[in-house]
Amino acid sequence: MRFTLALVLYRLLFLLLTPLLLVVLLLRSTNHPAYRKRLLERLGILEKNLEPNGIVVHAASVGEIIALKPFISQLLIYNPEMPVTVTTFTPTGSAQVKKLFADKVQHCYLPLDNIISTTMFLKRLKPKAMVFMETELWPNLISQCKSNQIKLLLVNGRLSDKSMRSYQKLAWLITPAIQSFDRILTQSQVNQENYIAMGATPEMCKLSGNLKFDVSLNNDVVTKQRELNSLMTEKRKIWLIASSHPGDEALVLKAFEHVKQQDSKALLIIVPRHPERFEQVAKLAQDAGNHVLKRSQNQLVSLNTQVWIIDTLGELLAACSLADVVTMGGSFSDIGGHNPLEPALFQKPVIVGPNMSNFKEILVQLMSAQGIVQLVENEDMPKALANEVLRLFTDETSAQILGSNSYKVVQANQGATTQSLTALQNLLKSPY
Template structure:
């Protein structure tokens, strides 16, 4: 209890600095200075007494889709609130669920904001996801006798080492969850080593395997195929971060000398970087078409810049090769299972820390290529050469590229089912 009191005091003292950090970040993305009241627990939501599901950002919002759809179908009488932390996650909630769910930001983790938030919504169940361990939110929810569930829980070796230093705070928080549903046995063991009671933690599988080709997605992919890209071979680089576009562009330019019909589809992770990425492409002499402007894709187009939200999955569907970014430097990678849905050959960089389990399974199944190399900036030359080599190889070895994609798709199909297991746990807590 003493450790929690220390945390409560520090979280209140640091609140002005956290608000300042949001304002600083809003210089690049203005949405961070909007709806500040929600960050402080003032949520303009009328319906209460339902379920709260927290998904931090875009990837998590997409992963919880089967859970949210299941809850909407099974408990139509209960208001469902989906919270996020990032503006891009917020936009994805609106895009994916519309007015079928309530939405607001999760409050900053201090006693006043959290209790105001909970007093307004009065939930019957709070569901957190992956690594979203907010001690005050967990404690306040527990004290109100509201069931807590951590789903799709993951804990990398690096995060485990960091959390061990805060064991005095994190271990009590873990044991306030009714259940912790881990992505894998390895993740289950890490939560237990951090202090979670073994009987509270189980391996339910990874929700990110439970992506499916919906009718709406198939329609979107088909619409993209109708655009004049038939004369191009398409490389899609998804969820790129600063520094990665330069590396990918250099490799692309060299490979395009051998394959003049090559089209690079760049999908930056953060909207505030769209213009900078276009400038970077043009500095390299590349002709750019922007998705939001409906620019025509002609034979002279080099780069198709996808400056829209929520369309990456559909663009993977029209690719010949998919590069899953966030994996070349310190970010830790994004979801490689999305291109696997379309049986596409996948290339990732050396750092897939966020998806270690998935990455290892894909590599064992020969369903993905992972580049070797050092992630730090001085070694970008080495990485771009490795990327260039793999692009050239897969474009030339079509049977091998096809086999990679088929192996990835088979692994995806084999590991689905986490959503149903999670749904069963939710039912037990609500009934």
């Protein structure tokens, strides 16, 4: 009874908030015009050409889409008769779906979690199963799926201690949502224990490992790798900042001043996390006194270029191949870091900041294997970061060992994709 009342209140609140959320999307579109497009999809009004009676896989944005690529690719092979619809929330995630799968999958935005929009969404697609990833818990949509006997699978389940503290305050709403899943596959033992503490039964949970370990190089990455490499005119040391956030660039640019004092030929590559910040980051680098080139200019990176901004989509992984040292953005603030496994594919030494809370278990494994460098809180973080970069620039043996060790960790932990696929296939075969 309590959950029913809570769900009713949640549905009413979300319905009332929907106009405000649409306004937020429109405001965000001032810097990123793609947010004002396809607004009807946000309301659950979908294109009529979408085929029903298939499988819906939801991934919020770019990183999740990339992690799910092997899973979705295998899903298409195992279920050729079923349409697969991949949903996202962000325009960059949408672009990634189209780039990776073209017309092999159907695509639309996942609607806002109000009962009218989700009802239209489910009525149009009539999915046999819905797959959510990590911490994507939408109480209204999940409840409706359960009521409509749609199988629910959570893959790559992640519930950090920080998220759990927040969820516990909303346990009256979140716990029933968690209990609605038919199967929950978690990244680690800690995550599994947290889901069980939030109300999941041990029987519905299984430790599958992290899908993000199942990264691999495809032909597209190799092609982009060659394109980027062809633009390099000089042999020089390269430091790459992957998925940078506000605050990261200012710190890095200060550190780069120290690096340039020791190596005047050094090149800094910055890949901002969000496309709407491309111009802002380029200006920051210019204001710091650097000669800046943007990838979109498609010009040769001469010795005169000090900072190269990758202001294009889908080239981060390929850019890692150029680097001598990689630093993960978001790890010097409360963002919690980004996936350090991508540069590990190229056996590159990786430096991260003090906060890698989003990848705690991965960090522990990499640290145990001596496959990553983590900086501790420091009064002069720019100088500490610069010193570590310069050390790895000059000590090539240490850099090679770090890269090799991280690559071994990736290889040893692959297999979550297969387990996730098996779980979904078993759910599709089982009666409700």
